Amino acid sequence: MEQARAVAASVVDPELPMLTLHDLGVLREVALDDDGAVVVAITPTYSGCPAMATMRDDLVRTLRDAGFGDARVRVTLDPAWTTDWITPEGRAALTEAGISPPGPAPRREESVTLQLAPTRRSVRCPRCGADDVALTSEFGSTACKAMYRCRACLEPFDHVKEI
Amino acid sequence: MAEVHTHEADDHDSAYAGLLVNDAHWAFGTDFEDPLAGVDTTVPEGVDAQELAAYCLQLGDDALILSQRLSEWCSRAPDLEEDIALANIALDLLGQARLLLARAAAADPSLVPALPEGSPVPPEDALAFFRSDREFRNVCLVELPNGDFAETICRVLVFSTYRLALFQRLTAHPDAVLRAVAVKGLKELAYHRDFAGRWFLTLARGTEESRRRLEAALAQVWAYRHELGDDQDAEVVLEQVLATSGVAAPGVRPVSTVGGHTEHLSRLLAEMQVVARAHPMGLW
Numbered sequence: 001m002e003q004a005r006a007v008a009a010s011v012v013d014p015e016l017p018m019l020t021l022h023d024l025g026v027l028r029e030v031a032l033d034d035d036g037a038v039v040v041a042i043t044p045t046y047s048g049c050p051a052m053a054t055m056r057d058d059l060v061r062t063l064r065d066a067g068f069g070d071a072r073v074r075v076t077l078d079p080a081w082t083t084d085w086i087t088p089e090g091r092a093a094l095t096e097a098g099i100s101p102p103g104p105a106p107r108r109e110e111s112v113t114l115q116l117a118p119t120r121r122s123v124r125c126p127r128c129g130a131d132d133v134a135l136t137s138e139f140g141s142t143a144c145k146a147m148y149r150c151r152a153c154l155e156p157f158d159h160v161k162e163i
Numbered sequence: 164m165a166e167v168h169t170h171e172a173d174d175h176d177s178a179y180a181g182l183l184v185n186d187a188h189w190a191f192g193t194d195f196e197d198p199l200a201g202v203d204t205t206v207p208e209g210v211d212a213q214e215l216a217a218y219c220l221q222l223g224d225d226a227l228i229l230s231q232r233l234s235e236w237c238s239r240a241p242d243l244e245e246d247i248a249l250a251n252i253a254l255d256l257l258g259q260a261r262l263l264l265a266r267a268a269a270a271d272p273s274l275v276p277a278l279p280e281g282s283p284v285p286p287e288d289a290l291a292f293f294r295s296d297r298e299f300r301n302v303c304l305v306e307l308p309n310g311d312f313a314e315t316i317c318r319v320l321v322f323s324t325y326r327l328a329l330f331q332r333l334t335a336h337p338d339a340v341l342r343a344v345a346v347k348g349l350k351e352l353a354y355h356r357d358f359a360g361r362w363f364l365t366l367a368r369g370t371e372e373s374r375r376r377l378e379a380a381l382a383q384v385w386a387y388r389h390e391l392g393d394d395q396d397a398e399v400v401l402e403q404v405l406a407t408s409g410v411a412a413p414g415v416r417p418v419s420t421v422g423g424h425t426e427h428l429s430r431l432l433a434e435m436q437v438v439a440r441a442h443p444m445g446l447w
Contacts, residue, residue: 078342
């Protein structure tokens with residue numbers, strides 16, 4: 001059981017391969033069902049996230065290769081995924097890869113309040129550490145990222161949006 | 164996808180050589196499985212399965228059709244950032260549509276169009292690609308052509324404001340699947356609305372021309388607002404955007420949408436459905 005958990009936790013995200021599914025907070029539970037099969041529960045990041053099927057296949061394949069032939073993946077939609085579930089190790093790995101990790105997610109009441117001013121975040125450049133950064137776009141290469149530019153070292157970088 | 168043979172010498176000449184050899188490396192894979200796989204889709208006691216399915220179909224169709232419209236901006240938006248933003252919003256709505264159509268199909272399988280025996284098309288795709296225009300339950304607002312950027316912004320603003328208010332209430336729905344879709348969708352709709360709200364403000368405070376076009380666009384969209392129902396929470400938010408922008412609520416008559424759809428839906432569906440309909444046994 002512990003071994004199955006460790007194997008499942010080692011599978012990496014297809015879009016952010018520096019993060020394991022455990023680090024991303026997508027892996028919610030690893031359990032055995034009545035027949036002794038491994039059942040992994042995952043929670044999608046975004047409703048339209050096209051990486052879900054790949055995550056599921058990667059989990060089943062990795063578990064099978066590790067000797068857990070009967071692995072199944074179950075999706076849990078509730079509670080909804082939040083960037084707060086990204087582990088400290090995951091945040092360090094993102095920074096290391098040049099991606100700025102998310103700050104604390106807004107509380108539900110805050111997140112649905114109309115915000116007509118640009119989103120204010122306390123973001124540091126993942127390359128040089130400067131906090132003098134400018135938002136280039138709220139929308140980046142994937143649904144989960146915004147684009148920033150560092151005014152100190154002039155590098156553009158991705159920031160994982162707080163949700 | 165079939166293996167493509169390339170001569171070794173070609174590999175240096177073509178940037179695309181090798182891309183088609185094995186598509187397993189594509190981040191998203193090629194299989195589109197049941198989005199509700201592993202989710203308990205039992206309809207709870209006290210909920211009418213047919214009513215629930217019809218409701219999910221309506222909410223799913225709204226998201227699907229607006230997603231299709233927004234994706235028409237791909238490569239055509241005023242600049243790269245807005246292009247990506249609109250594509251991101253379209254993708255979120257497509258995700259909501261998939262979950263909702265799959266939920267509708269699970270609650271009432273009789274809704275799903277019949278396909279040839281052995282067809283690998285999943286139920287939510289059968290609903291999206293094999294229903295005719297008259298069977299779609301979306302509001303007319305989402306099927307209208309995109310118009311200019313101002314019209315697109317006004318439509319996203321009004322649509323996401325009403326849908327957000329509705330999803331806030333749906334977080335208390337007795338059906339656990341619909342509830343979960345609502346909780347998830349809330350966060351997405353909140354930034355769709357903020358995106359559109361900020362652009363609304365920018366266009367209102369921009370030039371005389373941007374202001375003129377924004378006001379004309381808002382009047383167009385306003386005429387369909389009644390389709391989204393009476394919603395105090397949504398109206399308060401829209402008033403706030405209008406007040407901040409100094410734009411008056413348009414005094415337009417509601418357009419009659421009795422009788423279903425406009426001709427624009429048929430054209431949109433013709434484009435969206437043509438490939439799937441030509442290959443009901445196709446594997447994608």
